[in-house]
Amino acid sequence: MKANYGYKDGSGDFFITVDTDKCTGCGDCAKTCPAGVLELVDNGYDIDAETPIAAVKKEHSKKIKYSCAPCKPAAGYTTAGLPCVKACTAGVIDHSW
Amino acid sequence: MITAGIDCGAKNVKVVILEDGKVTGKAMAPAGIDAASAAEKAFDDALKMAGCGREAVTKVVSTGTGKSEPKFKNDIVTEVGADARGIHYLYPNVRTVIDVGAEEGRAIRVDEKGKVVDFAINEKCAAGAGAFTEAMARALEIPLEDFGPFSLTSNQEVPMNAQCAVFAESEVVSLVHRKIPKQDIARAIHNAIADRITSMVRMVGVTPDVALVGGVAKNVGFVASLKEDLQMEITIPEDREFVGAIGAAFVAADAK
Amino acid sequence: MAEEQKKTEYWRWTESRWTNPDIDWKQGGIVSAGVDVGSVSTQAVIMVDGQLYCSSSMRTGSDSPESANSAMKWALEGTGLTTDKIQATVGTGYGRVNVPFATKAITEIACHARGGNFIYGPQVRTILDMGGQDCKAIRCDEKGKVTAFLMNDKCAAGTGRGMEVFADLLGVHINDVGKMSLQVDTEPPPVSSTCVVFAKSEASGLLRQGWPKEKVLAAYCSAMAHRVVTLLERIGVEKEFAITGGIAKNIGIVNRLSKELNVTPLKSDLDPQIAGAIGGALFAKVLFEKKGK
Structure with missing residues (x-):
């Protein structure tokens, strides 16, 4: 399942996508994120699921443009170079901006 | 040589007359629904103050959201370019300019020559601009000009969750219902917008000296929250609302 | 009394x-x-x-x-x-x-x-839920299990709240907004601001220019429909398509949305x-x- 956390407002699209089918629930992304944006949660989308999945914390989902700003200088960055994306060897995490 | 700079903002139109590197006239008029006529009025008022007629002006450069509106402009410059040029004239030591207007927030890094090195803009969302504090002042039924000073009387921190001006309005109403003192809500509102502006500034890097310009720089409540977030002194020009227009007038003079 | x-x-x-x-x-x-x-x-x-x-x-x-x-x-x-x-x-x-x-x-x-x-x-694959304070786009399989989703609850644009602001501004009951927005001869250009705060001032300007309420509502409904379509594009729209939530009752949004997506939403006698x-x-x-x- 592709879970898109974030928002679209007048200033643009800001989404972090978590591919829960690939997610092993290891938590490396959450440990790496310097802003504490990610966490492991119970898989509430699949009533039979046993392992937790990575998710964007509720308090950050409405402001990830700002929460993720320290990793995204205006001078440029690549999505592949972001700490959370790099930390996940399963390729679960993607950013839309 | 006499040149003019117009900053056609979302809320106010600002005009500056520049004569040989010195500001000789300035005027401001509410943009209303017809920014073009507001620009005409502000232009005439500024010329009156400078003591010269339209024919004496060599070149007029326009900037701001409605920069294409004034009929008498000769050229346009981006808001970022105008801010950078304007601050370089006023405070050459400034390396980071924060401009918070009615509908837009900007952070610009400039070098020692006043050249733009990097910038970030928050546009088209009221949550990161003056429109946010304005809507909140209305929701709290406090006149906008009293809103900043009023927030400074708060002695309690209240969290605010909404990141959208429209949702924040309902949150404010529910906080009022919960009998939270209005000054504490006002403080929370200023902290919320300062947080968003700070994150934007961090994207270009916070290099001192830091200057705050634009209409929202008049709000002492916002300034206090921003200082607390950035943990440093902030230069606020006396002509905080005219920095863009000053810059545009210099751009006109530079071009010859 | x-x-x-x-x-x-x-x-x-x-x-x-x-x-x-x-x-x-x-x-x-x-x-x-x-x-x-x-x-x-x-x-x-x-x-x-x-x-x-x-x-x-x-x-x-x-x-x-x-x-x-x-x-x-x-x-x-x-x-x-x-x-x-x-x-x-x-x-x-x-x-x-x-x-x-x-x-x-x-x-x-x-x-x-x-x-x-x-x-x-079981044929429904894409569900758009437009609530009072959020907008959700959900893709699901034949068992109703989620395969992709997106939720926007940060911004009032594209939510019922945005519509409520307009109902209030124009003095039109929320139940009548959709129907009224369809009472125009030609579709006006959509309201250009996404942000509800800015869209509201834009609409006030249009009213001052003499636009009738119907035309202003049409302009806002089409802006909102377009915004939702761009949101849906992130997860993709697969047939069959259905709309739930309060806004499913707003025919002004539903009609414009269906036209832009070129799909006919499924109907049901049950309250969405x-x-x-x-x-x-x-x-x-x-x-x-x-x-x-």
Whole structure:
């Protein structure tokens, strides 16, 4: 399942996508994120699921443009170079901006 | 040589007359629904103050959201370019300019020559601009000009969750219902917008000296929250609302 | 009787309740319930053996547990059924953790997919839920299991709240907004600002220019429809397509949305606003059966 956390407002699209089918629930992304944006949660989308999945914390989902700003200088960055994306060897995490 | 700079903002139109590197006239008029006529009025008022007629002006450069509106402009410059040029004239030591207007927030890094090195803009969302504090002042039924000073009387921190001006309005109403003192809500509102502006500034890097310009720089409540977030002194020009227009007038003079 | 006339609240949705006359709960087996505590409205649904028995939809008060209780009480009114006969309850929605009598809280995304599957049948693959304070786009499989989702609850644009702001600005009841927006000869250009605050000032300008209310509403409805379409593009739209939530009742949005997406949304006799609560009640039934094993 592709879970898109974030928002679209007048200033643009800001989404972090978590591919829960690939997610092993290891938590490396959450440990790496310097802003504490990610966490492991119970898989509430699949009533039979046993392992937790990575998710964007509720308090950050409405402001990830700002929460993720320290990793995204205006001078440029690549999505592949972001700490959370790099930390996940399963390729679960993607950013839309 | 006499040149003019117009900053056609979302809320106010600002005009500056520049004569040989010195500001000789300035005027401001509410943009209303017809920014073009507001620009005409502000232009005439500024010329009156400078003591010269339209024919004496060599070149007029326009900037701001409605920069294409004034009929008498000769050229346009981006808001970022105008801010950078304007601050370089006023405070050459400034390396980071924060401009918070009615509908837009900007952070610009400039070098020692006043050249733009990097910038970030928050546009088209009221949550990161003056429109946010304005809507909140209305929701709290406090006149906008009293809103900043009023927030400074708060002695309690209240969290605010909404990141959208429209949702924040309902949150404010529910906080009022919960009998939270209005000054504490006002403080929370200023902290919320300062947080968003700070994150934007961090994207270009916070290099001192830091200057705050634009209409929202008049709000002492916002300034206090921003200082607390950035943990440093902030230069606020006396002509905080005219920095863009000053810059545009210099751009006109530079071009010859 | 009213000496003091209250200001008309144009943005308020009307409340409703319903009982299925074909079902007698006394004959049934598992009685399960779902309560969807949204930011604006709360729905309670009672199902008997997985069939819809009764439902209620009312405004959410300032207190979530209280709202859940009253919606439940209202749904049960006149049925003879009492809360102690309900074997399992799932709470969902924005206030889901605050449903006092719930067996479990389940995310509204999962409940909407499950409820959409019940209302529109197993062929539904894309569900757009437009609520009072959020907009959700959900892709699901034939069992109503989520395969992708996106939720926008940060920004009021594209949510019921945005529409309410306009209803209030124009003094048109929220129930009439959609119909009125279709009373234009030609479609005006959409309102250009996304942000509701800026769109509102833009609309005030249009009114000052002499635009009739119908035309302003048309411009806003088409802007909102377009915004939702761009949101849907992130997860992709696969047929069949359905719209739930309060805005599903706004024909001005639904028509424009269908035209832009070139799809015809599935129709149902059931109230699309209760999809989340139905999903909750269906999950509650599964939970009860699991416990029994």
